[in-house]
Amino acid sequence: MNGKIAIVFFLVAFLMLPSPGAAAGQEPAPIPPGEAGAKAALERSPRHHEWADISVPGRDTKVAAFIAYPERKDKAPVVIVIQEIYGLSDWIRAVADRIAADGFIAIAPDFLSGMGPGGGGTDKFGSRDDVVKAVRSLESSDVVAVLNAVSAYGRALPAATDKFATVGFCWGGARSFHYATVQPDLDAAVVFYGTSPDLEALGTVRAPVIGLYGGDDARVNATVGPAEGKMKELGKTFVAHTYPGAGHGFLRAQDGREGANLAASEKAWPAAIGHLKKYLE
Numbered sequence: 033m034n035g036k037i038a039i040v041f042f043l044v045a046f047l048m049l050p051s052p053g054a055a056a057g058q059e060p061a062p063i064p065p066g067e068a069g070a071k072a073a074l075e076r077s078p079r080h081h082e083w084a085d086i087s088v089p090g091r092d093t094k095v096a097a098f099i100a101y102p103e104r105k106d107k108a109p110v111v112i113v114i115q116e117i118y119g120l121s122d123w124i125r126a127v128a129d130r131i132a133a134d135g136f137i138a139i140a141p142d143f144l145s146g147m148g149p150g151g152g153g154t155d156k157f158g159s160r161d162d163v164v165k166a167v168r169s170l171e172s173s174d175v176v177a178v179l180n181a182v183s184a185y186g187r188a189l190p191a192a193t194d195k196f197a198t199v200g201f202c203w204g205g206a207r208s209f210h211y212a213t214v215q216p217d218l219d220a221a222v223v224f225y226g227t228s229p230d231l232e233a234l235g236t237v238r239a240p241v242i243g244l245y246g247g248d249d250a251r252v253n254a255t256v257g258p259a260e261g262k263m264k265e266l267g268k269t270f271v272a273h274t275y276p277g278a279g280h281g282f283l284r285a286q287d288g289r290e291g292a293n294l295a296a297s298e299k300a301w302p303a304a305i306g307h308l309k310k311y312l313e
Contacts, residue, residue: 062130063301066286070126077129079103086141088181093146095178096153098125099139100132101191109219109312110186110196112179113140114204116284119154119163120144123284124201131199134305136312139186141178143170167203175207176214183215195219195312197239199304200226202281205243209259212239220311222304225280227252228259240269242307244300246278248289273303 065073074081080101085094098120102108113128115121120142128138144166148156157163183196197220200208205226212221213229218239225245241263245253256272263270277292279285283301286294 062133063286063297064127064130064283065123067121067123067284068287070121070123073126074122074129077133079129079132081125081129084139084185086181086185088177090177091146091174093151095141095143095145095181096120097139097141097182097185098128099137099186100125100129101137102132102135104135107191107193108135108137109193109308110183110189111136111138111308111312112182112186112196112198113138114179114198114200114207115140115143115154115167116201116281117164117167117203118160119157119167121154127199127201127283131305131308134308136308137186137189137192139182141182143167143175143178172210176211179207179211180215183217193312197221197308197312199308200224201283202226209241209243212237212241215239220308222307224283224300224304225249225252228255231258231262234259234262234268235266237263237266237268240307240311241271242304243270243272244296244304245272245274246280246282246293246296247274247276248278248292249280252280271307273300275299 082099084097086097087094111131115124124140128140131138142153145153147166186192187194187196198208198211199222201224205223208221209223210229212218213233213236216238221239221241223243260270260272275296278296279289282293282296286297
């Protein structure tokens with residue numbers, strides 16, 4: 033009988049051990065849903081969501097922005113979520129909601145505001161191909177103007193602190209890194225599988241940057257090594273992580289590449305949130 037009791041206690045103790053990679057007493061941080069689960073995640077979120085129309089100097093139409101608030105008793109830093117080339121989708125909004133769950137005010141602007149049929153935004157375009165074409169037509173100066181306006185709006189919210197960062201994906205990842213070259217007040221930048229800026233532009237970067245890349249994404253990754261070397265030469269912070277077997281867009285396409293995209297997502301998301309907490313909190 034005593035032997036059986038000992039075995040039971042051993043099994044209970046074993047099952048209570050933290051999973052590999054998790055600190056004792058902590059669960060692994062949840063990650064955003066993949067594209068298929070985005071709408072359902074938004075519908076069951078307990079967090080407050082709202083829409084704002086933000087004025088942009090030099091632009092006739094206001095920019096629509098989705099805002100997700102954290103549940104916390106003190107003021108929160110602002111994180112601007114920069115869309116993929118697919119525009120302001122349910123998935124980008126679900127990512128913003130997940131960022132809010134991690135303690136930040138997340139604002140996801142629709143860069144196609146006023147450019148869709150009838151003066152609408154992303155959701156008014158007839159197809160994803162039409163959205164891609166419209167996003168590719170955006171001028172860099174217009175993107176920066178929107179980001180400046182959104183950051184000013186966000187930091188003026190009563191529940192916000194003055195610190196802010198950008199998190200971008202694909203097309204937005206490249207714009208997140210580029211914004212760090214032109215906005216000296218930026219406190220941090222996160223780049224998910226976006227190309228790096230021209231090397232000569234890196235001298236103006238002040239914000240610490242983290243880059244998260246799929247190993248099977250040669251087009252983007254060809255720009256990472258040179259940028260990493262130049263940032264190190266300049267004494268600036270650029271931490272790059274590349275995940276073997278993962279493809280471009282791995283955080284959205286978590287069910288792809290025989291588990292490699294999900295494995296990359298489970299490592300990349302905590303790294304991104306850790307970067308934000310380190311430099312914004």
